[in-house]
Amino acid sequence: MTLDLNRFAGQLEQADCVAAAKVGPHPKLDEWDPPLCGDIDIQIDRDGQWHSLGQPIHRERLVRLFASVLRRESDGHYYLVTPVEKWRIQVLDHPFVLTDLVEQDGAWQLTGPLGLTVCLGDEHPWSLQQGLPSIALWHGNAARLGRNLYHRLAPQCEQREDQYGLNLGQRWCPMGEA
Incomplete structure (x- = not known):
């Protein structure tokens, strides 16, 4: 089965996702539990492209x-989700930068x-994942620091026990890690 992008976009429009098509928490996404329709040839590369x-x-x-409808589930895979369809995509690193x-x-x-846009805090903590700074987002997603931001912050780091930060x-x- 293949994904018809226009039909998929239409479903999202009916679910009021188009008006809210912002990168951030979509309140209904956690309520949707459609069946898996298959894999789709969509990939997010290491730079978030x-x-x-x-x-x-x-x-x-x-x-x-x-x-706006991307979520990572407990199996570690990423899915595009509508109220009636769920498609697995590939994410090479983190979906957001x-x-x-x-x-x-x-x-x-x-x-x-x-x-x-995300505010660092209890809801969106900063941690190391696979040795790289990562910020928890919503729906199981995470973002990593872009190279330029990482290099801008690196000179300000200090060592604490076994970490630089x-x-x-x-x-x-x-x-x-130190």
């Missing part, structure tokens, strides 16, 4: 729409492509 049939997807609106970090009103906010507010944010 979406590909279909081996070619980059250049339509940002379509990528935002897909990103964070490119900037700013302090705003005492909170640390990370941003990335597609309008991704930095303090952001009251949080220890590991950048790597």
Whole structure:
């Protein structure tokens, strides 16, 4: 079975995902439990670029729409989910990449492509995954620091026991192992 992108987008539109096609938590996504329809040839590369049939997807609106219904399940796989369909995709590293970090009103906010915005905190903790800084997002997803952001923060790191990292507010944010 193959995915008809127009039909899939239509289902998302009916589920009010198009209006909310922002990268972030979609409140209904955790309630949907459709059957697995199969694998689809969509891949997210190590830089967060979406590909279909081996070619980059250049339509940002379509990528935002897909990103708004992406979830990682307990089996470790990533799925695009509608109320009636679920398609498995490939993610080579993390599905999202964070490119900037700013302090705003005492909170640390990370941003990335597609309008991704997340505030570092209990709901979105910073940790090391496979030796790289990672921020937990929603629906089982995570984001990693982009290379430029990593290199911008690295000179500020200090060593604590067996880790290098930095303090952001009251949080220890590991950048790597010592």
